[in-house]
Amino acid sequence: MQKLVFLGAGSIAEALIHGWIKNEVVPADHIYVKNRSNVQRLKELNERFGVHILENLEELRDADLVILAMKPKDAKDAFRAIAPYLSEKTAILSVLAGISIETIEKALGARPIARVMPNTSAAIGMAASGISFNEQVTESQKKIYLQLLEAIGIVIEVEEDKLHAITALSGSGPAYLYYLLEAWEKIGTEFGLSKETVRKLMVQTIAGSAMMLQQIKEEPEVLRKKVTSPGGTTEAGIRALENYRFTEAIFACIKSAEARSRELAKGE
Numbered sequence: 001m002q003k004l005v006f007l008g009a010g011s012i013a014e015a016l017i018h019g020w021i022k023n024e025v026v027p028a029d030h031i032y033v034k035n036r037s038n039v040q041r042l043k044e045l046n047e048r049f050g051v052h053i054l055e056n057l058e059e060l061r062d063a064d065l066v067i068l069a070m071k072p073k074d075a076k077d078a079f080r081a082i083a084p085y086l087s088e089k090t091a092i093l094s095v096l097a098g099i100s101i102e103t104i105e106k107a108l109g110a111r112p113i114a115r116v117m118p119n120t121s122a123a124i125g126m127a128a129s130g131i132s133f134n135e136q137v138t139e140s141q142k143k144i145y146l147q148l149l150e151a152i153g154i155v156i157e158v159e160e161d162k163l164h165a166i167t168a169l170s171g172s173g174p175a176y177l178y179y180l181l182e183a184w185e186k187i188g189t190e191f192g193l194s195k196e197t198v199r200k201l202m203v204q205t206i207a208g209s210a211m212m213l214q215q216i217k218e219e220p221e222v223l224r225k226k227v228t229s230p231g232g233t234t235e236a237g238i239r240a241l242e243n244y245r246f247t248e249a250i251f252a253c254i255k256s257a258e259a260r261s262r263e264l265a266k267g268e
């Protein structure tokens, strides 16, 4: 693919661009970025990564791939604006939360469409992505999309309906972990530790626990029980989590995010 155009050059576009260029999957020279109005942001990306700025929508005509990366609420207007400029050969990769392949097909015509839910860890090659395809995507095109996403982390193909759950789990997931760290930092400083010390300890704790799960291949419950000495500190901590209905809180979190993805699909 010679010309990949990001329509929407925000956080997720930056993470993907960073990951693809750093991992030498797509040369900067093949990447174009376009926003609705924020040109300063495009200049920043041009200076930082060497990507091109798409000056006007006419330049979409020879695009091989258009990556839809605006907010879902802006998608309708964007579809209307770009539809006249897409050529038959242009494929679509959408990272829009909630917006279905069917909606994109209706707006942009029958063409190869891949719907992906990545996360911002793409920037460091650690994304966890889900992907679904429409029937126009050939097996060889599928391989290219999977390569693009494997270059920035892991990717799992799922039936499209499951992307709502994946959005709620791994798409939004980094935010939940950062939120957890924010809380740990607050309580750690209340105990007189510096924020820097808490961050260092807890970032390593998150990374170490994730790597234990990857490398030791034991169930999380087994690993949890190995930390939890009878009558000890962890047991006291977990009891407090249970008293505050930890599992229910997590279920509510994921269910709310999943439901929101379904609402976005209906244009709500």
Ligand SMILES: NC(=O)C1=CN([C@@H]2O[C@H](COP(=O)(O)OP(=O)(O)OC[C@H]3O[C@@H](n4cnc5c(N)ncnc54)[C@H](OP(=O)(O)O)[C@@H]3O)[C@@H](O)[C@H]2O)C=CC1
Pocket (backbone or CB within 6 Å): 007, 008, 009, 010, 011, 012, 013, 034, 035, 036, 037, 038, 039, 041, 068, 069, 070, 071, 072, 074, 077, 078, 081, 095, 096, 097, 098, 117, 118, 119, 120, 171, 172
């Ligand atoms: N952030 C994340 O972790 C993830 C986000 N996503 C999905 O990615 C999408 C983008 O999210 P995110 O990067 O966070 O959003 P941002 O708000 O950071 O960026 C969105 C960008 O889209 C641009 N834009 C809006 N309308 C148009 C248009 N008509 N044509 C071209 N560009 C347009 C905006 O430009 P301007 O400022 O000029 O209006 C803005 O730069 C969302 O749909 C979200 O669901 C998916 C996975 C993870």
Ligand SMILES: O=C(O)[C@@H]1CCC=N1
Pocket (backbone or CB within 6 Å): 097, 167, 171, 172
């Ligand atoms: O919050 C959102 O809607 C997007 C989708 C997943 C992560 N961010």
